[in-house]
Amino acid sequence: MADLRINLAGIESPNPFWLASAPPTNSGYQVQRAFEAGWGGAVWKTLGDPILNVTSRFAAINFNGKRVAGFNNIELITDRPLDVNLKEIYETKKKFPHHAVIASLMVEPQQKKWHEIVKRVEDSGVDGLELNFGCPHGMAERGMGSASGQVPSLVERQTYWVKEVAKTPVIVKLTPNITDITATAEAAANGGADAISMINTINSLMGVDLDTWNPIPHVAGKGAHGGYCGPAVKPIALNMVAECARHPLINVPISGIGGISTWQDAVEFMLMGATGVQVCTAAMHHGFRIVEDMLDGLNNYLDNMGIASISGIIGKAVPKYSDWGDLDLNYNIAARINPDVCINCNKCYIACEDTSHQCIERLTDSTGKSFLKVRQEDCVGCNLCSIVCPVDGAIDMIELPRELQPMTWNDRQAVLHAAACKVDITK
Amino acid sequence: MSEHQQFLAEREQIDLLIGKGYQIHSVKEHLNGATVEFVNGEGKQKETLLIGNANARKYFSSLIVKQSHLSP
Numbered sequence: 001m002a003d004l005r006i007n008l009a010g011i012e013s014p015n016p017f018w019l020a021s022a023p024p025t026n027s028g029y030q031v032q033r034a035f036e037a038g039w040g041g042a043v044w045k046t047l048g049d050p051i052l053n054v055t056s057r058f059a060a061i062n063f064n065g066k067r068v069a070g071f072n073n074i075e076l077i078t079d080r081p082l083d084v085n086l087k088e089i090y091e092t093k094k095k096f097p098h099h100a101v102i103a104s105l106m107v108e109p110q111q112k113k114w115h116e117i118v119k120r121v122e123d124s125g126v127d128g129l130e131l132n133f134g135c136p137h138g139m140a141e142r143g144m145g146s147a148s149g150q151v152p153s154l155v156e157r158q159t160y161w162v163k164e165v166a167k168t169p170v171i172v173k174l175t176p177n178i179t180d181i182t183a184t185a186e187a188a189a190n191g192g193a194d195a196i197s198m199i200n201t202i203n204s205l206m207g208v209d210l211d212t213w214n215p216i217p218h219v220a221g222k223g224a225h226g227g228y229c230g231p232a233v234k235p236i237a238l239n240m241v242a243e244c245a246r247h248p249l250i251n252v253p254i255s256g257i258g259g260i261s262t263w264q265d266a267v268e269f270m271l272m273g274a275t276g277v278q279v280c281t282a283a284m285h286h287g288f289r290i291v292e293d294m295l296d297g298l299n300n301y302l303d304n305m306g307i308a309s310i311s312g313i314i315g316k317a318v319p320k321y322s323d324w325g326d327l328d329l330n331y332n333i334a335a336r337i338n339p340d341v342c343i344n345c346n347k348c349y350i351a352c353e354d355t356s357h358q359c360i361e362r363l364t365d366s367t368g369k370s371f372l373k374v375r376q377e378d379c380v381g382c383n384l385c386s387i388v389c390p391v392d393g394a395i396d397m398i399e400l401p402r403e404l405q406p407m408t409w410n411d412r413q414a415v416l417h418a419a420a421c422k423v424d425i426t427k
Numbered sequence: 428m429s430e431h432q433q434f435l436a437e438r439e440q441i442d443l444l445i446g447k448g449y450q451i452h453s454v455k456e457h458l459n460g461a462t463v464e465f466v467n468g469e470g471k472q473k474e475t476l477l478i479g480n481a482n483a484r485k486y487f488s489s490l491i492v493k494q495s496h497l498s499p
Contacts, residue, residue, distance in 0.1 A: 329485050357430070377431040404489040412488045415495045416454060 002302035003309040004295070006040070008275045009169040009194035009253050011128045013100035015040035016266060016298075016310055017291050020257050020278035021104035021130060021173075023075060024288070028088030032095060037288035038295055041100030043278060044089060046077035046132045047121060048106040051139075053079055059206040059217040061232065070232035071281045072206045074217065074224060076138045077106055082117075086124040093125040101125075102171065105162075106132040106139060109148050114161040128168045131159065131193075133184070134175040134200020136227050146175035146200065152187035159191025169194040171255060176233075176240060177203050185244045189252050196244065197255035197278065199237045201227025230281040234259030238272055242321045245273025261285075263297030270310070271317035329412070330404040333381035333397045335360075335374045341394040344370055348385035348395060356384045376400075430480065437483035440476050441490070449474060451491050463487055 004015040018041035019025050019034050026045045034042055053076055061070040078085060093101050103126045107113040118129065133149030140147040148154040155172065162170050172188035174181055176199035185196050203225050207216040215223025237258020244250050256274030260266055261282035269277050282290055298310070307313060337348070337360075349372055352360040359378035364370050374385075386395040428436070441463075449465035452473070460479035466472065478484050 330489060378429055404486070405493070407485070407489050407492050411492060415492050416488075419454075419491060419495060 002299055002307060003311075004040075004298065004302075006276045006310060008100075008255060009128070009171070011041070011100050011102065011169050011195075012098075013040035013276065014098060015295060016270065016276035017294055018042060018100060018102070018255070018276060018278045019283060020280040021046050021102075021132065022280040022284075023073075024280060024283050026078065026080075028092045031088075031092050031101070034283075034288045034291075035092075035096045035099045038291040039099075039288065041102065041127075041276070043102040043104050043130050044085065044126075046104040046106045046135070047082055047085055047117065048077050048139075048144075050079050050081055051076040054219045056217045056219065059226070060230070061206060063232075068230055068281065068285045070204075070206075070228055071230035071284070072204050072217070072226040072228050073201070074137050074219075074226040077104075077132070077135070082120065086121065089121075089124040089126060093127075100127045102128045102130050104130045104132050104173070106135070106144050108142075108144060109154055109158055111161045111164075114158060115165050118162055118165050122167055126168060128171060128194075129162065129166060130171040130173050130197060131162060132173050132200070133158070133188075134173045134198075136175060136177050136201055136203050137225055146177050149173075149175040149184060149200075150178050152183050155184045156187040156191035159188050159193050163192035171195040171197050173200055173257075174198040174240075175200050176236060176258075181240045182243055182247045182250060185250045186247065189250050193252055195253040195255060195275075196250070197257055198240050198244065199233070199258045201229045202233055202236065204228035229259065230285075231259045231261050234261075234265060238268060241269055241274055242272040242318065245315060245318045246321055261290075263294045263301065266294060266298060267301060267313065270313050271315070272321065273315045273318050275314055323410075325410040325413075326408050328406045328408055330402065330407050332400040332402075334376045334379040334400055335381070335383075335385050336376075336396045336398050337372050337374055337385075338394055338396065339371050341391055342372060343391055343394070344372065345390065346372070347388045347390060348372065351384050351388045356380075356382055360385065430482075433480045434482040434486075437476070437478050437480050438486050441478070441483070441487055444474055444476070445490065450494060451487060454487075454491070460484060461487070 006016045017039055019039055021043040025031055025042045031042045057073055057075040059072045060068045063069040103121045105117055107117050135145035139145040159172055170193055172193040174184050188196050214221050241256045253275040254273050255276055256269035257278040260277050260279050266277045349360045357380050359375045361373050363373055386397055389395045444465045448468050452466040453464040455462045463476050463478055465474045
């Protein structure tokens with residue numbers, strides 16, 4: 001059995017699965033139930049001046065029979081008094097001393113406000129703080145959340161203010177609602193953050209009711225943008241984690257968040273540089289006991305890979321993530337249709353013929369039976385046919401023998417540029 | 428002509444000149460691809476090819492990379 005313990009910037013937890021700051025971590029009752037189920041840590045629902053909420057608050061996208069492919073909320077931070085939350089944090093920590101309890105914080109961007117809440121919250125015995133610079137709705141209209149998280153100088157300054165008084169590790173939670181998340185991640189690191197977490201939710205409008213024309217969700221017929229999360233956002237989050245992990249000036253641990261629903265998702269985030277992960281939507285969809293499958297799956301994966309500790313996978317795939325200009329232009333793959341498995345549905349043929357490179361042929365054998373064949377020399381290896389194919393194993397993407405030495409775009413441009421000094425190579 | 432046939436035709440033109448001892452002397456990239464000028468060993472004979480096919484442009488680029496490794 002592998003060692004699943006993690007240490008994120010000094011915050012230790014028995015496994016890498018934390019509940020993210022959100023409705024599942026609203027109270028001591030919930031967090032203690034989560035720890036009993038197996039979660040290694042919890043980031044308490046954001047503390048600050050208690051707010052007023054609206055109803056309704058959530059909406060989801062169901063896609064092709066899969067419920068909650070994406071999830072959206074317009075709920076704000078905690079609506080409970082700070083002292084109530086702190087008492088429950090203290091009790092939870094006393095009952096579960098080896099689990100990680102992190103307090104998410106959000107106040108107006110003023111030094112004294114940050115100093116006050118940090119001091120009061122740390123007295124409750126939390127293991128760390130997470131600064132919420134990410135929530136995109138409601139609080140952002142008041143200058144907090146993503147409104148301050150989108151401005152690198154504000155991220156740096158507020159982090160610095162917190163670090164002036166904080167005694168526990170400080171995680172800065174970043175908004176994805178920005179062109180380049182590495183800019184704010186670097187600002188957080190410059191402000192003294194001990195770690196960063198990403199991503200918070202993405203600005204979203206889930207839909208419009210075709211009968212009433214109300215936005216979804218709506219509050220008495222009106223709507224406002226919410227924060228999007230759930231499985232649909234995972235690729236966006238994974239890219240942002242990877243971009244920060246490989247950035248030379250961002251040298252703090254990362255807590256990965258965004259659509260993580262399975263142990264496989266968690267492994268992907270950790271391979272791409274996350275020290276641990278935070279989960280919300282999957283728990284809201286399936287309940288706290290979903291962590292049992294995550295723990296079993298992660299354990300089995302590490303055992304099968306012969307890896308003794310979870311720390312052995314952190315960041316291992318980061319060197320494989322690069323810029324497009326560093327990819328090999330002379331590496332070639334092509335599709336191969338396996339006639340024994342293919343059901344001749346023609347999905348691949350239509351996709352290739354209509355929207356790709358017209359390299360699949362519909363042929364008929366000597367018995368009159370139709371079959372599909374890839375004209376390999378015209379296949380550009382785009383993967384589209386295998387993506388649309390409904391049958392596993394019917395289409396393989398195979399590596400073609402190398403005809404030319406590896407050459408990236410950047411290699412090419414460097415050689416052309418160098419040659420231009422001697423000969424006339426222009427653009 | 429298929430993309431692959433176009434590639435084969437353009438690669439053949441390139442290989443023909445390389446086979447005759449030409450080297451790539453200059454490349455001008457533009458909206459229609461690249462105009463590649465070849466010179467022979469003594470630099471007195473010149474030939475120009477318009478290379479439009481993407482794989483053929485990869486091909487001559489690889490030759491330049493190879494040529495640069497061979498050059499002093």
